[in-house]
Amino acid sequence: AANGHRTAFVDNDRKPAGHGRMLRKEDPRFVRGRGRYVDDLQLPGMLHLAILRSPLAHARVLSVDTALAEAHPKVRLVVTGAMLAEKGLAWMPTLSNDVQAVLATDKVRFQGQEVAFVVAEDRYAARDALELIDVEYEPLDPVIDVRTALSPEAPVIRDDLEGKSDNHVFDWETGDAAATEEVFRRADVVVSQDIVYPRVHPAPMETCGAVADYDAVDGKLTLWSTTQAPHAHRTLYAIVAGLPEHKIRVVSPDIGGGFGNKVPIYPGYVCAIVASLLTGKPVKWVEDRAENLISTGFARDYIMRGEIAATREGRILAVRTNVLADHGAFNGVAAPTKYPAGFFGVFTGSYDLEAAYCKMTAVYTNKAPGGVAYACSFRITEAVYLVERIVDCLAAELRMDPIELRMRNFIRPEQFPYRTKTGWVYDSGNYAPTMELAKRLAGYDELRAEQARRRARGEIMGIGVSFYTEAVGAGPRKDMDILGLGMADGCELRVHPTGKAVVRLSVQSQGQGHETTFAQIVAEELGIPPQDIEVVHGDTDQTPFGLGTYGSRSTPVSGAAAALVARKVRDKARLIASGMLEVSVADLEWEKGTFRVAGDPDAFVTIQDIAMRAHGAGDLPEGVEGGLEAQICYNPENLTYPHGAYICVVDIDPGTAKVTVRRFVAVDDCGTRINPMIIEGQVHGGLTDGVGMALMEMIAFDEDGNCLSGSLMDYLIPTALEVPDWETGFTVTPSPHHPIGAKGVGESATVGSPPAIVNAVVDALSPFGIRHADMPLTPSRVWEAMRGQPVPP
Numbered sequence: 001a002a003n004g005h006r007t008a009f010v011d012n013d014r015k016p017a018g019h020g021r022m023l024r025k026e027d028p029r030f031v032r033g034r035g036r037y038v039d040d041l042q043l044p045g046m047l048h049l050a051i052l053r054s055p056l057a058h059a060r061v062l063s064v065d066t067a068l069a070e071a072h073p074k075v076r077l078v079v080t081g082a083m084l085a086e087k088g089l090a091w092m093p094t095l096s097n098d099v100q101a102v103l104a105t106d107k108v109r110f111q112g113q114e115v116a117f118v119v120a121e122d123r124y125a126a127r128d129a130l131e132l133i134d135v136e137y138e139p140l141d142p143v144i145d146v147r148t149a150l151s152p153e154a155p156v157i158r159d160d161l162e163g164k165s166d167n168h169v170f171d172w173e174t175g176d177a178a179a180t181e182e183v184f185r186r187a188d189v190v191v192s193q194d195i196v197y198p199r200v201h202p203a204p205m206e207t208c209g210a211v212a213d214y215d216a217v218d219g220k221l222t223l224w225s226t227t228q229a230p231h232a233h234r235t236l237y238a239i240v241a242g243l244p245e246h247k248i249r250v251v252s253p254d255i256g257g258g259f260g261n262k263v264p265i266y267p268g269y270v271c272a273i274v275a276s277l278l279t280g281k282p283v284k285w286v287e288d289r290a291e292n293l294i295s296t297g298f299a300r301d302y303i304m305r306g307e308i309a310a311t312r313e314g315r316i317l318a319v320r321t322n323v324l325a326d327h328g329a330f331n332g333v334a335a336p337t338k339y340p341a342g343f344f345g346v347f348t349g350s351y352d353l354e355a356a357y358c359k360m361t362a363v364y365t366n367k368a369p370g371g372v373a374y375a376c377s378f379r380i381t382e383a384v385y386l387v388e389r390i391v392d393c394l395a396a397e398l399r400m401d402p403i404e405l406r407m408r409n410f411i412r413p414e415q416f417p418y419r420t421k422t423g424w425v426y427d428s429g430n431y432a433p434t435m436e437l438a439k440r441l442a443g444y445d446e447l448r449a450e451q452a453r454r455r456a457r458g459e460i461m462g463i464g465v466s467f468y469t470e471a472v473g474a475g476p477r478k479d480m481d482i483l484g485l486g487m488a489d490g491c492e493l494r495v496h497p498t499g500k501a502v503v504r505l506s507v508q509s510q511g512q513g514h515e516t517t518f519a520q521i522v523a524e525e526l527g528i529p530p531q532d533i534e535v536v537h538g539d540t541d542q543t544p545f546g547l548g549t550y551g552s553r554s555t556p557v558s559g560a561a562a563a564l565v566a567r568k569v570r571d572k573a574r575l576i577a578s579g580m581l582e583v584s585v586a587d588l589e590w591e592k593g594t595f596r597v598a599g600d601p602d603a604f605v606t607i608q609d610i611a612m613r614a615h616g617a618g619d620l621p622e623g624v625e626g627g628l629e630a631q632i633c634y635n636p637e638n639l640t641y642p643h644g645a646y647i648c649v650v651d652i653d654p655g656t657a658k659v660t661v662r663r664f665v666a667v668d669d670c671g672t673r674i675n676p677m678i679i680e681g682q683v684h685g686g687l688t689d690g691v692g693m694a695l696m697e698m699i700a701f702d703e704d705g706n707c708l709s710g711s712l713m714d715y716l717i718p719t720a721l722e723v724p725d726w727e728t729g730f731t732v733t734p735s736p737h738h739p740i741g742a743k744g745v746g747e748s749a750t751v752g753s754p755p756a757i758v759n760a761v762v763d764a765l766s767p768f769g770i771r772h773a774d775m776p777l778t779p780s781r782v783w784e785a786m787r788g789q790p791v792p793p
């Protein structure tokens with residue numbers, strides 16, 4: 001298929017209207033450079049904002065002298081934390097009920113924290129004037145190591161919180177500790193392993209930014225911003241700034257990648273709003289690469305101890321884990337309120353267990369806040385990594401093939417809906433065929449034979465397997481909310497008189513192709529060609545309320561809403577058709593785009609005819625209003641649980657310890673597939689992400705809390721050169737509760753690939769006696785692992 005990527009199974013369902021491999025409607029704009037991003041916006045009289053950031057990780061702010069900066073001829077405004085405090089705006093709520101400083105007042109708590117901002121006539125002057133601000137700091141001991149953050153000697157980072165006397169954020173547990181202990185006690189085999197998921201960063205191509213424009217005459221604030229959740233952000237601004245909600249319009253224009261990085265509200269957005277309120281002018285703030293890497297939402301940073309209990313024959317009985325979670329200086333995690341550790345509870349994976357237990361402690365450190373779901377439905381990436389790594393450790397212990405061990409323990413198809421030992425109800429799944437397909441596509445047995453031949457020649461080759469189950473599509477509103485906002489999505493559909501349609505969504509695309517796939521969903525239901533359906537999204541004045549795009553929730557939640565709203569329109573169309581054809585509703589048959597009278601092939605009306613009648617002259621059936629439109633708010637019954645099987649082949653250079661991913665086979669199951677081409681693109685992107693995390697990426701700090709990964713020279717992200725031609729395949733296990741059976745897929749490959757790659761590297765190194773090595777598996781780490789180990793036979 002495209003880009004030289006081999007596709008094992010090509011859907012040949014190129015239907016004129018509906019699901020299928022359709023080119024993206026948004027691409028003519030993107031490939032011509034006509035995308036319109038926040039930084040493309042130029043408004044008359046617009047001013048530019050730049051932020052002064054702390055060079056220290058932990059220090060008291062003694063004074064901030066802005067006189068020289070204010071004297072700069074092009075500077076219009078300089079604002080400090082003290083000034084914000086006077087207006088009650090120095091602190092803002094985070095998405096997890098903590099507070100975060102907009103500008104520091106008392107202390108700085110991480111390197112890169114916002115201390116003051118300058119608004120000037122151009123971007124350069126604003127940046128220059130930052131250097132004229134004189135801040136006096138009193139350095140404090142930084143808390144960098146999460147393992148010592150709770151020791152009684154550790155300085156208290158969050159002394160702004162009343163009564164806070166340590167760096168503890170929360171304790172959380174799930175599963176049954178006693179039952180798990182009992183299973184571990186009687187198990188033949190117990191394996192445990194310390195596993196670190198290092199701090200990484202979503203690093204979208206476009207950094208974060210905003211243009212705020214407050215119109216003092218009509219009292220309306222318009223904020224163009226890089227947000228994955230425009231409606232949720234608007235409500236929070238209304239609460240923080242005390243502005244009425246209908247006087248705030250949040251627009252999320254084209255977004256150059258989100259990956260979870262654009263879910264939180266950052267101080268920069270609030271600063272831009274304040275600046276526009278104070279100057280009466282539009283104000284633009286766009287961060288640079290270093291600011292994005294140093295100060296915005298990171299991901300992972302979990303130190304985990306994994307334990308697995310099994311019988312000698314390889315029956316897995318229980319999994320147990322203890323996690324120390326680094327949340328940085330402010331708890332900026334974006335997760336549903338009830339789930340402080342996100343959906344980490346799915347760490348039981350794809351296996352039918354007798355017991356499971358997890359205990360987690362989260363702490364503050366002097367590092368950037370976050371813990372965002374970076375291509376990860378709320379910590380599922382960490383959960384899948386833990387279980388897939390520990391299962392491989394067990395396979396090594398039992399000297400059993402890793403595929404064989406997994407196959408023996410899969411939840412069986414007849415067990416769905418399956419309630420896990422931590423209380424998650426997996427909607428559907430059929431795991432063995434997915435694993436079998438991956439095995440066949442990879443030529444697994446031949447690969448093992450090849451590995452034996454190569455080992456005999458002293459070459460270092462590894463084969464790694466992983467199998468994931470994700471939980472995506474948050475969520476039923478009874479269980480899930482963000483800061484009290486229920487996670488249900490509105491959707492509106494309007495069919496114009498000539499049969500063209502516009503569908504309005506609350507979710508927001510950041511490159512996923514929603515303008516195409518949501519048109520396809522409606523097209524499939526109504527028989528209107530997708531080209532005739534306009535998708536409107538990313539503007540709170542134009543779209544119904546909903547919680548936004550993250551955790552692969554758009555298809556599971558808004559996708560369901562789009563299908564159901566189209567069915568509502570179809571129901572109304574049926575009534576109108578019965579009037580037009582002068583038959584009862586029961587005599588009508590629907591066939592994509594057309595209502596026919598049963599048994600009379602010549603009597604039919606198309607959806608376009610019906611649309612015209614709905615708006616035209618002439619009577620409509622009794623009780624039917626004019627127009628052809630509907631709206632809905634969809635509250636999902638459950639999450640959807642996609643799954644997949646991955647096989648990775650690596651070669652390690654014995655001289656340099658450099659890992660090369662030679663082959664990667666990914667078989668994903670996201671239920672009904674709306675657009676196979678887009679799905680493949682999502683999978684290719686996620687697999688590339690996985691190579692980055694497994695082999696290259698880490699946000700590192702020195703002992704003073706200096707971030708060592710503030711540029712793309714230091715924070716390595718993969719390109720086409722570091723990845724193989726992806727080999728993809730799929731199986732289809734529809735979701736029983738989703739109206740079209742679709743599950744999310746956007747994050748699947750990012751979740752499933754790191755364990756496959758690490759398992760492959762560890763498999764390659766097993767002749768050296770190695771059972772585990774932590775990501776990122778850079779040449780130096782692999783070299784260290786190999787060094788001093790006995791040379792393989």
Ligand code: PCD
Pocket residue numbers: 228256257258259260261263372373374375376377378510511512513514517518549550551552553554555556670671672673674675676678679682685742743744745746747
């Ligand atoms: N699909 C289909 N079918 C199915 C599913 C799906 O077709 N079954 C498709 C859809 O429709 C879209 C896509 O695919 O278009 C995706 O989807 P989903 O899964 O639903 O998801 P969404 O929600 O839409 O999205 C989200 C995701 C996430 S979450 C992330 S990270 C990432 C992904 O997405 N990001 C991104 N991917 C991507 N891509 C791009 N290009 N960019 C970006 O940024 Mo988070 O939580 O935020 O962390």
